[in-house]
Structure formats: structure tokens, C-alpha cells
Amino acid sequence: xxxNFLYIGDRVEIFVDTWLIDKMDNVCLKLHRPEKREIVxxxxxxxxxxxxxxxxxxxxxxxxxxxxxxxxxxSDISQEQVTCYAESSNGVDFIRPSLGLYEFEGSKDNNIxxxxxxxxxxxxxxxxxxxxxxxxxxxxxxxxxxxxxxx
Numbered sequence: 647x648x649x650n651f652l653y654i655g656d657r658v659e660i661f662v663d664t665w666l667i668d669k670m671d672n673v674c675l676k677l678h679r680p681e682k683r684e685i686v687x688x689x690x691x692x693x694x695x696x697x698x699x700x701x702x703x704x705x706x707x708x709x710x711x712x713x714x715x716x717x718x719x720x721s722d723i724s725q726e727q728v729t730c731y732a733e734s735s736n737g738v739d740f741i742r743p744s745l746g747l748y749e750f751e752g753s754k755d756n757n758i759x760x761x762x763x764x765x766x767x768x769x770x771x772x773x774x775x776x777x778x779x780x781x782x783x784x785x786x787x788x789x790x791x792x793x794x795x796x797x
Contacts, residue, residue: 717730728760
């Protein structure tokens, strides 16, 4: 392989700067205004609440688009705050799988993936390092002062 090129395989890359662009003749990078489109998920479950939609993380993982978002938040230091999960195959139609991990109002029929103070600032990601331990490819940071972020 020529050392002057960066191999990206068959990944789709968005051009937000010139890092992947060798040269530009008679073209320019242009930031377009976002367009309001369809609603992909109404956060209207009792374990979600008015603070849902804060701290949303979305990423593609093989054939699924995964969304993690803040749910119920009584206060930033509350042990009752939650992080929720939804998934989609097309990026528009998201579903909440019933995960059965945490009880809320007497039922585990919900999509809560985390409960407690670490839901604050929760930022999950998939470790793409090929040497990552197979059962530990999904990681996250979360938390708030004075303890700081925890992994």
C-alpha cells in the first residue's frame, strides 16, 4: 500500500474538515442547515420524563443503530436517575427493547440500562480496538463532581 494514502476500508466517512481530503479543485466544504424531519422517538414513558433527550449518544454497531439517552432525573445527584436504550435498523424507526435489567414502579419491563448517579453525563461507545477483550467492547464514562467521571 502507498504510504501517502490513509486506508479506511469500506467505511463511510463524513467530510467535516480536510483531514481525509488530498486536494480540492473547484469545490468547497459547506455546512448545511439541519432540517427538522420526523420524530424518531417520543420520550413519553414514565421512566423517561422531561429531562429525556439530554446526553443522547447514537452510534452504528454492525446492522443496528444504537441510542443511549438520559431518562428520569429527579436531580443530578439522585440515585434514581436512569439511562435508557433504543435501537433502529434504519436510523428513523427506533424501538425500546424490554431489557428487564432495572425495576421501575414495580416492573422490569423497560429499556433502562443504568440507574444511579453515573447516569449523569453518561457517554457510551464501542471499543473498536481489535485487541479489546470480546466481552468488554462496550464502555462508557459517566458521573459528576466531586467524584468525577467513572469508567
